[in-house]
Amino acid sequence: MTRKKPAIATTAIHGGEGIRYPGDPVAPPLVQSVNFVQEIGTEAGLMYNRYGNTPTLQRVQKRMALIEGAEAALVLASGMGATACAMLALLRPGDHLVASGHIYGGSKRLLEEEFTRFGIAVTLVDPFEPRVWRKALRRETRALFVETPVNPTCRVIDLRPISYLTKESGIALVVDSTFASPVNLRPIEHGADVVIHSGTKFLNGHHDAMCGVVAGTEPYIQEVLQKMVLWGQAPDPFAAWLLERGLKTLEVRVRRQNDNAMRIAAWCAGRKEISKVHYPGLTSHPDYEVARGMLDGYGGMLAIELEGGARAAERFLRRLKLFIHAASLGGVDSLVSEPRYTSHARLSAEERARAGVPDGFIRMSIGIEDADDLVADLEQALK
Numbered sequence: 001m002t003r004k005k006p007a008i009a010t011t012a013i014h015g016g017e018g019i020r021y022p023g024d025p026v027a028p029p030l031v032q033s034v035n036f037v038q039e040i041g042t043e044a045g046l047m048y049n050r051y052g053n054t055p056t057l058q059r060v061q062k063r064m065a066l067i068e069g070a071e072a073a074l075v076l077a078s079g080m081g082a083t084a085c086a087m088l089a090l091l092r093p094g095d096h097l098v099a100s101g102h103i104y105g106g107s108k109r110l111l112e113e114e115f116t117r118f119g120i121a122v123t124l125v126d127p128f129e130p131r132v133w134r135k136a137l138r139r140e141t142r143a144l145f146v147e148t149p150v151n152p153t154c155r156v157i158d159l160r161p162i163s164y165l166t167k168e169s170g171i172a173l174v175v176d177s178t179f180a181s182p183v184n185l186r187p188i189e190h191g192a193d194v195v196i197h198s199g200t201k202f203l204n205g206h207h208d209a210m211c212g213v214v215a216g217t218e219p220y221i222q223e224v225l226q227k228m229v230l231w232g233q234a235p236d237p238f239a240a241w242l243l244e245r246g247l248k249t250l251e252v253r254v255r256r257q258n259d260n261a262m263r264i265a266a267w268c269a270g271r272k273e274i275s276k277v278h279y280p281g282l283t284s285h286p287d288y289e290v291a292r293g294m295l296d297g298y299g300g301m302l303a304i305e306l307e308g309g310a311r312a313a314e315r316f317l318r319r320l321k322l323f324i325h326a327a328s329l330g331g332v333d334s335l336v337s338e339p340r341y342t343s344h345a346r347l348s349a350e351e352r353a354r355a356g357v358p359d360g361f362i363r364m365s366i367g368i369e370d371a372d373d374l375v376a377d378l379e380q381a382l383k
């Protein structure tokens with residue numbers, strides 16, 4: 001009998017573990033030490049936390065690779081650290097990168113403000129325009145960068161046509177998969193070469209650790225490792241341990257978040273105070289078909305637009321009791337935030353409206369509380 005590859009719920013708990021012996025701890029030991037005794041007379045076996053080769057880091061690196069279906073993975077100090085090192089390992093001065101314009105604000109600034117100063121050309125495109133990717137390619141193009149689903153509109157980019165193009169052109173497809181989590185999307189299965197996560201979000205899932213992940217081929221991850229070591233982007237062992245701890249419940253958390261978000265999106269769609277609901281699990285969403293074909297779950301992120309605009313939004317946020325007004329996402333607590341004060345604060349009201357994020361737009365990160373309680377909170381706040 002051929003054994004089926006373990007499901008993600010199992011891999012997230014046991015992936016990469018060796019044989020257990022009597023007396024071994026069931027919970028993974030946190031080895032907080034930065035330095036380790038070295039053998040005399042050889043450089044082999046030198047362990048140092050910034051090198052990413054200490055026990056607590058190595059355990060979770062292996063597990064992340066198995067979860068993403070990648071040859072190797074690296075855990076870094078933050079999602080931004082992961083994005084920076086992933087890109088530095090791919091791009092040299094004179095190279096060109098094509099990136100989706102719908103990416104995390106920090107990633108956009110990193111590419112536009114920092115990378116261009118290193119002589120790396122960056123073209124941002126509207127990923128929902130037909131044939132836009134092919135048109136943007138140049139002889140110097142080395143990589144294509146997308147984020148899907150997209151913050152905060154929850155638009156979903158189809159990876160399949162993009163991956164045909166990158167394979168045909170011999171360039172790398174890099175996907176920031178933070179919003180989906182590996183439970184809902186494993187980009188390598190859809191032709192991606194590199195997967196990036198802000199581990200601070202769904203992977204940790206408890207709002208209490210900052211880290212990032214890059215997954216890809218073994219030789220590529222060795223390149224990313226060199227960047228991580230020299231740019232000082234390794235995580236603290238405790239953050240890596242909290243990531244591993246979070247991974248153990250990843251599957252149940254995300255499934256619950258998917259269910260809660262679907263329930264809330266459907267409820268919001270029937271309210272007259274709400275003019276628009278952005279959730280890829282609703283058949284009214286422009287990318288419903290893409291999402292249905294590519295995702296295993298529609299995710300814990302959604303957004304609503306209030307009929308009463310900016311003033312209604314402020315009143316609504318002040319009345320919420322369970323939902324916490326805070327940036328970030330993906331954890332067990334439900335959060336709400338307004339892009340006009342976070343990701344889109346640098347734009348004018350007109351520019352925000354044109355970007356599909358008018359005032360009155362509220363982003364929700366749905367947690368794992370009881371769905372009825374969450375709906376009741378929304379209902380009392382809308383009154």
Ligand SMILES: *Cc1c(COP(=O)(O)O)cnc(C)c1O
Pocket residue numbers: 078079080081104106107147151176178179197198199200201210211212
């Ligand atoms: C939060 C986030 C990042 C940055 O991650 P940090 O852990 O905050 O550095 C990158 N991409 C996406 C999609 C994010 O949501």
